[in-house]
Amino acid sequence: MKIFVCVKQVPDAKDVRLDPKTNTLAREGVQSIMNPYDRHALEEAVRLKEQHGGTVTVISMGPPQAEATLREAISCGADEMALVSDRAFAGADTWATTYTLSMAIKKLGGADLIICGKQAIDGDTAQVGPGLAERMGMPYLTCVRKVVSVAGQVIRLERMMDDGYDLVEAELPMLFTVVKEINEPRIPSLKGKMKAKKQELVMLSAADIGADPDLLGLKGSPTQVVNVFPPEMRGERCLLEGTADEQVAQLATKLEAIL
Amino acid sequence: MLKIDLDTCIGCGVCEANCAFAAITMEDGQPVVNEKCTLCGSCVDNCEVDAMVIERETKVNQVDLVAWSGVWVFAEYRNGRITPVTMELLGAGRGLADTRGVKLAAVLFGSELGDTAKDLVAHGADTVYVADDPAFAHFTDDAYGNVLTDLIREHQPEIVLAGATAIGRSVIPRVATILGAGLTADCTDLAIRKEDGALLQTRPAFGGNIMATIVCPDTRPQMATVRPLVMTPRAADDTRQGEIITVTPLAMRMQSRVKVIESVIAESEQANITESEIVVAGGRGLDGEKGFQLVKDLADAMGGAVGASRAAVDSGWVGYPHQVGQTGKTVAPKLYVAAGISGAIQHVIGMQSAETIVAINKDPHAPIFDVATYGLVGDVFEILPKLTAKLNERKG
Amino acid sequence: MDYFLSEEQEMIVDVARQITDEMIIPQRAELDEKEEFPDAILQTIAQADLFGLYIPEEYGGFGGGCFDMVLALEQFGRGCVGIATAFAANALGAYPMLIAGSDELKQKYLPEIASGKKYAAFALTEANAGSDASGIQTTAELDGDHWVLNGTKQWITNAGEANIYTVIAITDRAKGPRGATMFVVEDTDEGFSYGAKEKKLGIRASSTRELIFKDCRIPKDRMIGRQGTGFITIMRTLDQSRPGIAALGLGLGQGALDEAVTYAKQRVQFDKPIISFQAVQHILADMAIQLEASRALVYATARNVDTHKTGVSKIASMCKVMATDMAMKVTTDAVQVLAGYGYMREYPVEKMMRDAKILQIYEGTNQIQRNVIGQELNKEYGKK
The missing domain is CATH 3.40.50.1220 (TPP-binding domain)
Structure with missing residues (x-):
């Protein structure tokens, strides 16, 4: 089974803040990490490989620095890695991104299974998985919480819904995106780290993947960011005073109308 | 592309300081743009000597914007009932449609839908496209996506809204990909830009630390999924009149490559915190x-x-x-x-x-x-x- | 300070650090409270290839040495000395086979230890034989193709959890120090059982129990090395392992310093963070000085052990004494810096202080270490 895992290097979102005065991103000390959902996608891919054989290729579209994230993926059990990187990709939204990724995966010989994280924590769009599947002509499932079985070409999965879950069945080749509940990602092994050090990185440019330049980057992106600003907060800040008992009594009185 | 006129540039570094994406670095007193640039234009606005410009090239998937008209809401029907977010979308969509002076339509897929379409009219829809078929008993990205795509192609709405629910966030990206349409996920605010009538879609990014407003200037429809419990539904008005149009999709368009074997409503997980007061x-x-x-x-x-x-x-x-x-x-x-x-x-x-x-x-x-x-x-x-x-x- | 680690050593530190930060630190308080053996964490360590760090590649290990183990143990010790002890006890159990075992014995047991499929333990101490090993009363008698063991080992780390035990027993009391031999006992051997689990001051995530041998018959080929070489094997084992105990002290000291400095920067008294007071700064400075001096000695010793193999008893003991006495002092100081909060279980430093004490006691009390150092000095100067 030839498995591809899409990974993205993202800023650690919990550290990202917008300075309300200058409207600039406070990026001091913000670390680049592998998108947390992608770690679960990778773990699931490596487990499937361990059980059913095959190879796991991690692929990322991003700047040259994303190589570090790909090497980390190798240390966690991936076999091969490819970085799709070109200035022409700048400004890509999910529409252009799925086009680029699909061209790259096709260039690398296609996949039996593609696994993505549910979403990336910087954009939170959750659109790359479904979009990529469509471009690959594959069926897909989002928010998978469990791989129930793989028998030949038939894969059974549990997909999370808002009110429970669906047990579903699809045939390979297909794509699914995962939620964190699906597994506990492993910590890189020593041998994995050594392999990651030596592993050859396949670099793919826009020309290498035979992409139509009009469909890349900003040019190929239907959406445009026109403004960024910090979220508004409600500002009430009414602290009750006194001992715990006094505060509780005040609150109980104030809540009488609601309860 | 972001172009910098280095002859005009005074090397003040304002662009570097104002870039929200760390895409500009000053090297030897000159700004250098890296791959992180999203062409948001913040540097252009802040450049005091007008040394920066964004050259936008015409897109291949540009469409004739005028031909697309109307606001659509994807009505989500699951387990025998319409989801609350649908009514919220109708509330928001009504406002957008009125601002634009166009009609508001709902698209409703499901099996044994009964009078649901009337309910959508009561909540603000002018038109409801209804496809009632056993093929829609379970949600599948293929059947829902195919038929929605076909309807959008046929009727050409300028705006399509769906709930940012498990279903909406799964199927809508597929539809947008097929149509070459711009899609903004998980919006918390929607508005119409006065100058050109474009849909301003605002959403949180970076885990909610930042809000971003997004437009789709050259493509139609403008698609957005909207976070539940953010928009306000209108009170139901049973006297409202609307057109209910029955749609009969081709069987092959309702086929799914994915088979739903079982839909489990998790009782214990029905902690439905979203509905509790x-x-x-x-x-x-x-x-x-x-x-x-x-x-x-x-x-x-x-x-x-x-x-x-x-x-x-x-x-x-x-x-x-x-x-x-x-x-x-x-x-x-x-x-x-x-x-x-x-x-x-x-x-x-x-x-x-x-x-x-x-x-x-x-x-x-x-x-x-x-x-x-x-x-x-x-x-x-x-x-x-x-x-x-x-x-x-x-x-x- | 830069200790000029090789790329490989940096990787060992990285892997061990990640396990410590992501698994050990979040779970240490609960495992300590419940006195629960850290099986899942040990399996993570194994999956990350660190279980066989010191075991040669031909036996399924990574082929590292004493210094590699020191680096890993320092990280684990920073998180929890109890969990780190449960891990380190495997190495202690495996070393006698590595040092003196036949190739067959190594082939049979080391790959399973290297992969973490089986746990190992080392059994020397008895009720009347701690520092004075000549008091050993457990015996092994040859009966045809079998050795028959009788006796009770006390305070054995990993007892009840391990599958493979390296045990010293007297095979010929008349021969004195040359009359002891080491054996491998498996958990499934007949006549082998465990005593009750001990209740301890610290390192509560590690298991400590008695091993009870009642006519425990084991095949002849379970003997480690030649008959009568038990004490020599033990001395050489301890030369290897003492820098590891020192490394636990380093990690523990580092963990305590980290907590103390972080707290001192946050805690405000008299309108200032307490780190701005010299009285606090001096405590922290002394902690840092002792820690770094200990680290320099432990690292240098471990590198010597890897290069020279023999004649390292003195420096092995020296680094064990210095780093573990340091850990006791530094953890005590950390509790002092955190003061009331430090004494509460809500903060990790009280556990660190409880854990530190065992480091001065096990694998030879620090008084015994000083004996070793003194005797070695006597020998050295006698030669001159």
Whole structure:
């Protein structure tokens, strides 16, 4: 089974803040990490490989620095890695991104299974998985919480819904995106780290993947960011005073109308 | 591309300081643009000597914008009922349609739909396209996506809205990809830009730390998924008149490559915190399953649902269906009690629309107090049992 | 300070650090409280290839040495000395086979230890034989193709959890120090059982129990090395392992310093963070000085052990004494810096202080270490 895992290097979102005065991103000390959902996608891919054989290729579209994230993926059990990187990709939204990724995966010989994280924590769009599947002509499932079985070409999965879950069945080749509940990602092994050090990185440019330049980057992106600003907060800040008992009594009185 | 006229540039570095994406670095006194550039234009606006310009090239997928008209809402029907977010979308869509002077339509797929379409009219739709077929009994991305795509191609609406639900966020990206349409996920605000009538779609990014406004200048339809419980539904008006159009899709368009074997409604997970008027939530400060029980006790005393911050869910004290916030659910109850929750933006974004917010935390500087209607500074282990006892005592 | 680690050593530190930060630190308080053996964490360590760090590649290990183990143990010790002890006890159990075992014995047991499929333990101490090993009363008698063991080992780390035990027993009392021999006992061997689990001051995540041998018959080929070489094997084992115990002290000291400095920067009294007071600064400075001096000695010793193999008893003992006495002092100081909070279980430093004490006691008390150092000095100067 030839498995591809899409990974993205993202800023650690919990550290990202917008300075309300200058409207600039406070990026001091913000670390680049592998998108947390992608770690679960990778773990699931490596487990499937361990059980059913095959190879796991991690692929990322991003700047040259994303190589570090790909090497980390190798240390966690991936076999091969490819970085799709070109200035022409700048400004890509999910529409252009799925086009680029699909061209790259096709260039690398296609996949039996593609696994993505549910979403990336910087954009939170959750659109790359479904979009990529469509471009690959594959069926897909989002928010998978469990791989129930793989028998030949038939894969059974549990997909999370808002009110429970669906047990579903699809045939390979297909794509699914995962939620964190699906597994506990492993910590890189020593041998994995050594392999990651030596592993050859396949670099793919826009020309290498035979992409139509009009469909890349900003040019190929239907959406445009026109403004960024910090979220508004409600500002009430009414602290009750006194001992715990006094505060509780005040609150109980104030809540009488609601309860 | 972002072009910089280095002859004009004075090397002041304002562009570097203003770039929200760290895409510009000053090297030898000159700005250098890297791959992170999203062409947002912030540097262009801030350049005092007009040395920067963004050259936008015509896109291949540009469409004749005028040919697309009307606002559509994808009506989500599941387990025999219309989802609440559908009515919220109709409320928001009605406003957008009126501003644009166009019609508001709903698209409804399902099996044995009964009078649901009338309900959508009552909530603001002018037209409802209904496809009632056993093929839609279970949700599949293929059947729902194919038929929605076909209808959009045929009728060419300028705006398509769907709920940012499990279903909406799964199928809508597929439709947008096929149509070459711009799609903005999980919007919390929608508005029409006066100058050109474009849809301004605002959404949180970076886990809610930043808000971004997005437009789709050259493509149609403009598609957006909208976070539940953010928009306001209109009161049902049963006298409203609307056109209900039955759609009969081709069988092959309703085929799915994915088979739903079983749809399980998880009883225990039906902690439906989004529908409860009172939510009592606990966080890291509860320090364990035992501590979290205090939150459950208070919820019982108040007759409310139990919510939790991500920290509490990640620690395994309570299941994911209870999680409130950016990566969990958005709630807008009458009363929200946050106990032992520091109030990181990722959590606040999911509960700040609550009418009354009570925060209990030992740290008086905790950000949760900034959004609290009433703040209690103290030990949750002391205050929660006292509050529970007090309420039980008043109930008699 | 830069200790000029190789790329490989940096990787060992990285892997061990990640396990410590992501698994050990979040779980340490609960495992300590419940006195629960850290099986899942040990399996993570194994999956990350660190279980066989010191075992040669031909036996399924990574082929590292004493210094590699020191680097890993320092990280684990920073998180929890109890969990780190449960891990380190495997190495202690395996070393006698590595040092003196036949190739067959190594082939049979080391790959399973290297992969973490089986746990190992080392059994020397008895009720009347701690520092004075000549008091050993457990015996092994040859009966045809079998050795028959009788006796009770006390305070054995990993007892009840391990599958493979390296045990010293007297095979010929008349021969004195040359009359002891080491054996491998498996958990399934007949006549082998465990005593009750001990209740301890610290390192509560590790298991400590008695091993009870009642006519325990084991095949002849379970003997480690030649008959009568037991004490020599033990001395050489301890030369290897003492820098490891020292490394636990380093990690523990580092963990305590980290907690103390972080707290001192946050805690405000008299309108200032307490780190701005010299009285606090001096405590922290002394902690840092002792820690770094210990680290320099431990690292240098471990590198010597890897290069020279023999004649390292003195420096092995020296680094064990210095780093573990340091850990006791530094953890005590950390509790002092955190003061009331430090004494409460809500903060990790009280556990660190409880854990530190065992480091001065096990694998030879620090008084015994000083004996070793003194005797070595006597020998050295006698030669001159």
